[in-house]
Amino acid sequence: MNAIFCSSITNYKFFHTLLLVFMTACFLTACEKSNQNTVPIKQDVKKYAQATTLEGLVTDNDGPVKAGKIEATDNGGKLVASAAIQNDGQYSIEIPANTVLPIVLTFYPEAADGEKLNTAVVHPAITRYGINPLSTSIAKKALAMGGYTHANMVRAAEGTATVPDANKTTEGFRGDPTTQYGGWH
Numbered sequence: 001m002n003a004i005f006c007s008s009i010t011n012y013k014f015f016h017t018l019l020l021v022f023m024t025a026c027f028l029t030a031c032e033k034s035n036q037n038t039v040p041i042k043q044d045v046k047k048y049a050q051a052t053t054l055e056g057l058v059t060d061n062d063g064p065v066k067a068g069k070i071e072a073t074d075n076g077g078k079l080v081a082s083a084a085i086q087n088d089g090q091y092s093i094e095i096p097a098n099t100v101l102p103i104v105l106t107f108y109p110e111a112a113d114g115e116k117l118n119t120a121v122v123h124p125a126i127t128r129y130g131i132n133p134l135s136t137s138i139a140k141k142a143l144a145m146g147g148y149t150h151a152n153m154v155r156a157a158e159g160t161a162t163v164p165d166a167n168k169t170t171e172g173f174r175g176d177p178t179t180q181y182g183g184w185h
Contacts, residue, residue, distance in 0.1 A: 046101040048124050055092040056129040058107045060115055064089025067110040070131070072103050072121075075148070091131075102148035104139070107131050120148040134160065 054072070058065045070091045072080040080103055083093040095103070106118040119135035120142060129135070141156035142148055 046122070046124050048095055048097055048099045048101075050097045052095045052097075052099075052124070052127060053092055054095055054105065054121065054127050054129060055090070056131060058085055058089050058091060058117065058131045060117070061133060065107070065109065065114075068114065069108050071106050071108065073106065074100065074103055104148070105129060105131055120153060122148055122150050122153055 058068070058070070065085060066087060066089070068085045069082055070085065070093050071082045072093055072095060074080055080099055081093050081095055083091055085091050085107070091107075093105070101122055101124060103121045104118055105121060106116060108116055115133070117131050117133065117136045118139050119129050119131050120139045121129060138153065138156045138160050139148070141160060142152035145152040145155060
């Protein structure tokens with residue numbers, strides 16, 4: 001009788017453990033399925049309410065560029081506007097009303113061996129953008145981080161630009177590092 005009793009207890013423990021594993025698996029599966037139906041965080045759509053002129057200076061490692069063109073494209077790569085570079089490297093480009101941000105400003109040099117440069121526009125209130133090798137690096141990093149958002153642009157600028165020790169605090173940076181340190185503003 002003792003052997004039968006021990007066998008019953010062993011079977012009971014086995015089935016109890018099996019039931020516990022089964023219930024845990026069902027619970028975890030239910031949690032996983034419930035997360036699939038969550039609503040993504042809605043982000044505000046930023047756009048230009050009216051036609052807006054963006055302007056700035058295009059520079060390469062040798063200084064202001066002499067010739068080329070600027071193209072503004074939307075997030076899908078569709079051309080929004082284009083303009084020629086002035087002789088002193090300045091550009092001015094008219095962005096149509098209701099253009100949704102982000103947009104990318106890309107400099108195309110006339111010379112075949114010239115460097116293509118760009119920057120990303122993520123704020124409708126800012127209208128001056130320098131286009132240079134640093135802005136290009138920041139835009140590439142932001143895109144690799146998941147896209148042209150304000151948060152990604154700031155993170156990319158902080159990781160790319162050199163920050164003078166005088167502007168560092170124990171909490172981080174004073175002000176906007178993207179503007180102060182040669183970034184995308």
